[in-house]
Amino acid sequence: MPGAGAWRFPFRAMGGPCELRLYAPEEAEARRVAQAAQAEVMRLESHYTRYREDSITSRINAAAGGEPVPVDPETASLLEYADTAHKQSGGLFDITSGVFRRVWDFKSGVLPDQSEIEKTRQLVGWNKVEWSSTHIRLPLAGMQIDFGGFVKEYAVDAVARLCRELGIEHGMVDLGGDIHIIGPHPDGQPWQVGIRNPRDPEKAIVSIGLLSGGLASSGDYERYMLVDGQRYCHILNPGTGWPVQGLASVSVAAPLCLLAGTASTVAMLKGREEGVSWLRELGLPHFWVATDGQTGGDYAPAADAGRSIS
Amino acid sequence: MSMQKKNKPASKALLALTGSALSLPGISGKAAAADPVTETSIDYQYSNYREEDLPSSKHAGGDVERYEIDTHQLRVVRPWGDSYDVTVDLMYETMSGASPWFIMPGANGEPLQVMSGATIEDDRSDILAKVRKLYDNSAASLSLGYSDEDDYRAINVGIEGEWDLGSKQRTFTVGLGYSDDELEPTDGGTTLYPNRVTSAEKDSLSVYAGFTQVLNARTTVQSTLSFTRHDGFLSDPYKEAFVAGNRVQDNRPDGRDAIAWLTRLRHFVPSARGALHVDYRYFDDDWEIESHTLELGWHQNLPADWQLSPSVRYYSQSQAFFYAPYYNSARSDGFASSDYRLSPYGALSYRLRATKKIGTWAFHLGWERYTSEADLAIKSVRVENPGLVEFNAITFGISRHF
Amino acid sequence: MRLILRFMALTSGLFLLGSLNSGCAVKKVEAWERGELAREEMAWEPDPQEAAYRSHVYFSKEASSGGASAGGGGCGCN
Numbered sequence: 001m002p003g004a005g006a007w008r009f010p011f012r013a014m015g016g017p018c019e020l021r022l023y024a025p026e027e028a029e030a031r032r033v034a035q036a037a038q039a040e041v042m043r044l045e046s047h048y049t050r051y052r053e054d055s056i057t058s059r060i061n062a063a064a065g066g067e068p069v070p071v072d073p074e075t076a077s078l079l080e081y082a083d084t085a086h087k088q089s090g091g092l093f094d095i096t097s098g099v100f101r102r103v104w105d106f107k108s109g110v111l112p113d114q115s116e117i118e119k120t121r122q123l124v125g126w127n128k129v130e131w132s133s134t135h136i137r138l139p140l141a142g143m144q145i146d147f148g149g150f151v152k153e154y155a156v157d158a159v160a161r162l163c164r165e166l167g168i169e170h171g172m173v174d175l176g177g178d179i180h181i182i183g184p185h186p187d188g189q190p191w192q193v194g195i196r197n198p199r200d201p202e203k204a205i206v207s208i209g210l211l212s213g214g215l216a217s218s219g220d221y222e223r224y225m226l227v228d229g230q231r232y233c234h235i236l237n238p239g240t241g242w243p244v245q246g247l248a249s250v251s252v253a254a255p256l257c258l259l260a261g262t263a264s265t266v267a268m269l270k271g272r273e274e275g276v277s278w279l280r281e282l283g284l285p286h287f288w289v290a291t292d293g294q295t296g297g298d299y300a301p302a303a304d305a306g307r308s309i310s
Numbered sequence: 311m312s313m314q315k316k317n318k319p320a321s322k323a324l325l326a327l328t329g330s331a332l333s334l335p336g337i338s339g340k341a342a343a344a345d346p347v348t349e350t351s352i353d354y355q356y357s358n359y360r361e362e363d364l365p366s367s368k369h370a371g372g373d374v375e376r377y378e379i380d381t382h383q384l385r386v387v388r389p390w391g392d393s394y395d396v397t398v399d400l401m402y403e404t405m406s407g408a409s410p411w412f413i414m415p416g417a418n419g420e421p422l423q424v425m426s427g428a429t430i431e432d433d434r435s436d437i438l439a440k441v442r443k444l445y446d447n448s449a450a451s452l453s454l455g456y457s458d459e460d461d462y463r464a465i466n467v468g469i470e471g472e473w474d475l476g477s478k479q480r481t482f483t484v485g486l487g488y489s490d491d492e493l494e495p496t497d498g499g500t501t502l503y504p505n506r507v508t509s510a511e512k513d514s515l516s517v518y519a520g521f522t523q524v525l526n527a528r529t530t531v532q533s534t535l536s537f538t539r540h541d542g543f544l545s546d547p548y549k550e551a552f553v554a555g556n557r558v559q560d561n562r563p564d565g566r567d568a569i570a571w572l573t574r575l576r577h578f579v580p581s582a583r584g585a586l587h588v589d590y591r592y593f594d595d596d597w598e599i600e601s602h603t604l605e606l607g608w609h610q611n612l613p614a615d616w617q618l619s620p621s622v623r624y625y626s627q628s629q630a631f632f633y634a635p636y637y638n639s640a641r642s643d644g645f646a647s648s649d650y651r652l653s654p655y656g657a658l659s660y661r662l663r664a665t666k667k668i669g670t671w672a673f674h675l676g677w678e679r680y681t682s683e684a685d686l687a688i689k690s691v692r693v694e695n696p697g698l699v700e701f702n703a704i705t706f707g708i709s710r711h712f
Numbered sequence: 713m714r715l716i717l718r719f720m721a722l723t724s725g726l727f728l729l730g731s732l733n734s735g736c737a738v739k740k741v742e743a744w745e746r747g748e749l750a751r752e753e754m755a756w757e758p759d760p761q762e763a764a765y766r767s768h769v770y771f772s773k774e775a776s777s778g779g780a781s782a783g784g785g786g787c788g789c790n
Contacts, residue, residue: 025613032615044336077334084330088323158336164747167611169580255742258331259324282321338746353761359769385761399764479741516778526739528748532756536778537719569719570778574756578748585753593776596715601776609753617753627775651775663762676762680773699773705762 005186006171009034013041014152016176022163023170023186033166037159041175044155048078048147050098057147065141068130076133078147078154085150085262086126092269093262094126094238096138098146103241106225106234117241124238153216153261156180160214160257179215180257195299196221198248198289206287208299214257218264219249220291231291235268246272246291251299253285260284338478350388355707357381361407361699364423368696370416372425373408376699380404393444401436410697412550412557413635413648421635421648423696426548434459438466447474464491481522483534489514495547505559512542520572528578533571540566551646552636560647562632568595583611587621599652601627602688607661615667626656626688635693653695656686663705672709678702 006021007030020037024030049055053062060069071079085093103112103120123143130137138145152175159173160180171182172191184190190211194204198221208215220233220243232243250267254260263282267275272290279286279297287299295301331337361376381403389395408425416422435458442451450471457464470485490513498508520534542564549560574589587607594600607621630652632645640646663676680701684694741749748754757763771777 029613029615040336074335077330080333081327081330084326088326154334154336157331158334161336161747165750167583167751256328256331256337258334258337259327262327282324284324353759355761355765357765381765383761383765399761401764401768477740479738518778523738524741524749525737527741527745530749530754535719535722538778567715568776568778569715569722570776571722572778576754576756578751578754580748585751591776591778593778594715595775597775599775601774603776609758611753619753625770625774625776630775651773657774674759674762678766701773703769705765707759707762 007031007034009038011038013038014045014155014175018175020159020163020174021172022168022182024168030168033163033168036166037162037173040159040162041155044151044158047075048151050144050146050148057145060136060138061144064138064143066137068135068137070135073133078151079131079136080133081258082150083126083131085266089262089266089269091126092238093149093266094124095145095147095149096124096126096129096143097236097238098148099123099142099144100236100238100241101234104232104234104236104243106223106232109225109227111227111232121241124241126238149265150258150261152176153178153214153257156257157214177217178257178261179210181210181212181214184211195251195287196249199293205289205295206299206301208251208253208287210253213253213255214260215251215253216257216261216264217249217251218261218268220244220247220268221249235265237269244268244271247275248289248291250275250279250289251287251297252279252282349711350386351709351711353383353385353707353709355381355383355705357383357703357705359701359703361701364425364697368423370414370422370424372411372427373429374425375407375429376425377405377407377409377701379406390441395442395444397438397440397442399436399438399440402433404431404433406431410549410650412552413696414552415636421693421696432460434462448472461494461496462491464489466490479524482519483522484519485517487514487516491542493543493547498547507543507547507559510543510547512540512544514538514540528580529576531573531575533573536570536572538568538570540568545647546649549647549649551634551648553640553646554638558640558646560649561645562630562647562652563597563645566595566597568593585609593627597652598631599627599629601625617665619661619663619665621661621663623659623661624656624686625658625682626686627654628687628689629654635695648695648697650695650697650699653684653698654687654689654691655682655684655695655698656688657682658686670711672707674705674707674709676705678704 006023007027009020011018018041020034022030022033046052047055048057050057052058056071056075063069082095099120103116123140128139130139156173156175156178157180160182163171163173163182169183170186173180173182179193181191190209193208193210193215195206195208195217196219197203197205198219201221218235220231220235223234224231235244236242237244247268250264252260252263254263263279263284267279267288270278276288276296279288285298287297289295359379363374364376381401384400385397387395387397406429408429411424411426413421413423436455438453438455440451440453442449448471451469453468455466466487466489468485468487470483472481472483475482491511493510494508495506497503498506516536516538518534518536520532522530522532524530544564544566545562546560550557551560571592572589577586579586587609589605591603603623603625605621605623607619609617609619611617630647632641632643633647633652635648637646657680659678659680661676661678663674665672665674682698682700684691752758
């Protein structure tokens with residue numbers, strides 16, 4: 001019976017519900033691993049959150065327009081990753097675009113003024129950031145960087161690796177829907193993961209079986225508002241400052257959850273036409289739902305003719 | 311459902327992102343070469359080594375009780391700054407007991423061991439400090455050591471470099487070591503031992519190089535070759551040989567060149583939750599001693615952070631060209647030694663070690679039983695040295711990391 | 713002399729072994745697959761302190777020496 005026999009460890013972190021499911025001969029052993037895993041998640045959360053003054057993110061943002069801030073090797077590697085994602089996505093993946101949240105209030109139901117968006121746009125642009133393997137400087141006061149767009153997926157991979165090193169062969173890490181499979185069930189069965197229906201998020205639109213690797217999803221249903229029947233979601237194009245259109249949700253499976261997350265986020269940012277071809281070109285198993293209800297990708301319930309599902 | 315579409319080259323974007331992801335510490339974890347030390351650790355180990363009494367059938371005089379050694383070891387490893395780590399190893403041992411002195415022929419010509427009359431009591435202190443610097447794909451280390459006993463003092467220095475030769479699956483290591491030793495044997499040049507040297511020196515220079523290769527996600531293999539040259543007083547000042555009815559000082563060549571080739575394998579078996587260790591060493595020197603060492607070990611993980619590791623070691627050596635249990639006439643080159651350590655024999659030892667981890671603490675208890683016999687050697691041996699040793703050793707250790 | 717020649721032959725053999733990349737069943741291991749290799753019992757010496765002690769004992773009681781490292785103390789062990 002899949003799932004029975006794995007020890008479960010739910011907790012809250014990174015702004016959402018998390019769970020570790022670990023197979024181990026004894027609960028005490030699984031608990032020890034879960035504690036180490038949780039500590040690692042907490043370490044990453046407190047180091048990269050915007051909500052703590054002593055986090056590296058807050059220190060970098062507080063120094064915007066001032067002196068360069070020294071960064072530790074892990075942060076430097078994350079900045080390097082963000083830079084690669086920025087290049088490979090044609091500038092769409094941009095960790096300086098978080099400042100737009102100041103002008104978009106999804107609770108208000110009111111669209112922001114174009115002039116406010118224009119003003120904020122001056123503070124956005126990864127190309128403007130001065131960074132190296134030891135320091136980073138945001139040149140304009142008011143500029144901000146935000147690791148929130150990928151640190152959760154990184155944490156999922158880091159925790160999975162930690163669990164493996166501590167001896168766990170079969171299990172799953174789930175941080176708010178970003179997943180990494182440590183190993184299939186002991187009987188070899190894959191873990192069944194449900195993909196949320198973007199228009200009915202409590203229900204699954206499709207169920208995916210995974211033996212290994214990471215899975216991440218991006219969607220317009222997490223934070224949004226409806227204005228005149230049009231949906232405006234939290235995924236903003238860094239160039240225009242306006243929310244993306246075209247795709248309602250994208251899910252990608254990749255050897256690393258970090259890669260899956262970048263792929264799905266960039267696909268959402270590229271919109272219907274380019275997003276779908278971006279996913280096809282990457283070659284990773286994926287699934288997309290468009291705003292008009294159409295679905296596609298490897299995991300789509302009805303496979304399109306000519307597209308092979310491996 | 312498989313992970314990747316088959317027969318499709320990975321996209322440029324995916325390769326670029328994957329490459330970037332690999333430099334993240336959370337993703338790559340520990341590297342094959344040069345693992346940075348991230349935490350301080352302290353280890354203490356106590357060992358008791360006890361040799362079995364010499365059997366009466368092989369005994370011709372002196373004490374039958376052989377060596378007993380108590381050893382205390384302390385090791386501290388800690389990171390230092392961004393890219394350095396430091397290791398300090400301390401060892402203190404106390405030794406007591408009799409040791410083989412010379413061999414004389416018995417009534418039927420069989421060799422009988424005469425042991426030293428007085429029980430030796432000695433203690434030895436040893437310190438070794440090593441500093442290692444880590445670079446992106448390589449590491450370099452420098453070590454300095456000092457060893458002190460009543461009759462012996464040694465200083466040694468070593469340097470080592472290791473390089474990652476590509477995606478951390480192959481590593482190349484090279485090292486150089488030098489040791490300078492001074493002996494001042496007790497009772498040297500006294501009326502009791504007039505021919506025993508009063509002071510002597512020797513030094514050793516060794517160089518080694520090796521490769522480490524990760525074969526797959528569960529197997530690694532390593533092979534290292536070393537060359538050592540010893541120079542100086544290499545004889546044992548406390549031993550004598552029986553030559554044509556007279557006792558003469560143990561006398562060995564004043565140079566010795568040796569090579570050692572060590573190959574080892576580590577293989578993890580997930581279904582058994584254990585790791586297999588195989589180590590083989592080939593040794594050859596210009597004293598015509600050739601030896602083979604084969605060690606097999608299994609490390610079994612058990613519930614509640616226990617680990618049990620049984621292992622077995624087989625050793626076989628040939629004799630030094632100038633060795634004999636006793637001599638009917640002197641050799642033309644003047645060499646003479648009846649030290650069992652230069653005789654032909656084989657040895658088998660069994661070991662068992664148990665480890666338990668509790669939080670940041672770890673405890674271990676180990677036991678080894680070692681027996682040596684001429685019959686165990688690979689090639690047949692005509693005369694067994696009566697001084698071959700059998701011992702039991704137990705070790706107990708405590709570790710903590712911070 | 714004979715020994716130095718043997719050393720050179722073995723060194724070349726070792727380099728040959730080292731260059732057997734594709735021929736030797738080597739499988740590319742991604743960084744995130746390295747969890748098992750990092751386990752303590754997969755280290756060359758899971759307990760370096762105990763290994764140093766054993767090496768010291770065998771060095772004192774046998775004619776052979778040498779392994780994967782140089783440096784380290786000599787002793788007047790009898």
